[in-house]
Amino acid sequence: MLNPFSKTYTAEDQNTFDFLRLIKFFERLRNNEMARFIPAMHQRKYYRDEVVFFSKDPSQALYLVKRGQVNLTIDVKDNFESILEVNKGEAFGENSLLENTKRTYTAIVTSEEADLIVIPHYAIQEIFDSSPKVKAKMMTSLSEYYNDNNQRLFKSYRESFGFFSLKQMFE
Known part of the structure; x- marks a missing residue:
């Protein structure tokens, strides 16, 4: 049974929610x-x-x-080395969910065009300040995202036969 006091959303809002649900940080x-x-x-x-x-x-x-594709790269000497390709329904710039951070990679569009939704850091922080529950849910998703990245990093390291030293991460 429908609650007559619950907020109703437009079809456009519903489409936005469906899109956001695809993205780890909003799931x-x-x-x-x-x-x-x-x-x-x-x-x-x-x-x-x-x-x-x-x-x-x-x-x-x-x-x-x-819509489109964005390549995330890291600077290695004078070259850009690709670390991940981001496609429709994915997010990047995730450290903007944290305070006082700098980008760890460069983001370059690789498709002819890319339509991106931009959510400014200050707006995210205002939402987090007014809703600790939203912040907790998104920080849990961010933690899982970083954990998955660590798992991939360590797996890659194990398979690379030590061409780089993990202790360099902590120096």
Whole structure:
């Protein structure tokens, strides 16, 4: 039975919620929690070879891919080494969920065009400040994301026969 006092959402809002549910950091949120992000979301179109942000830039926004592909790269000497390709329904710039962080990789558009949703860091922090439950759910997802990355890193290290030293991570 429908609750007559529950908030109703437009078809466009429902489409936004369906899209956000694809993204790890929003998977635990209910519609009313995701709705807090809608006013902060900005659509932006990027083109092939356009840099979304550079490594070491301040982490000023979370990016959600609606269409297209973005390559995440790290600077190795004078080259960019690809670490991950991000596609529709995925996010990058995840450390913008944390306070006072800098980018650890460079994000470059590899498709002809990419439609991204940009959520500014300040808006995320305002939502976190006003809703500790939303922050807790998203931080849990972020922790799982980083844990999965660590698992992949250690697996890759084990399979690389020690071409790099893990203790360098902590120096």
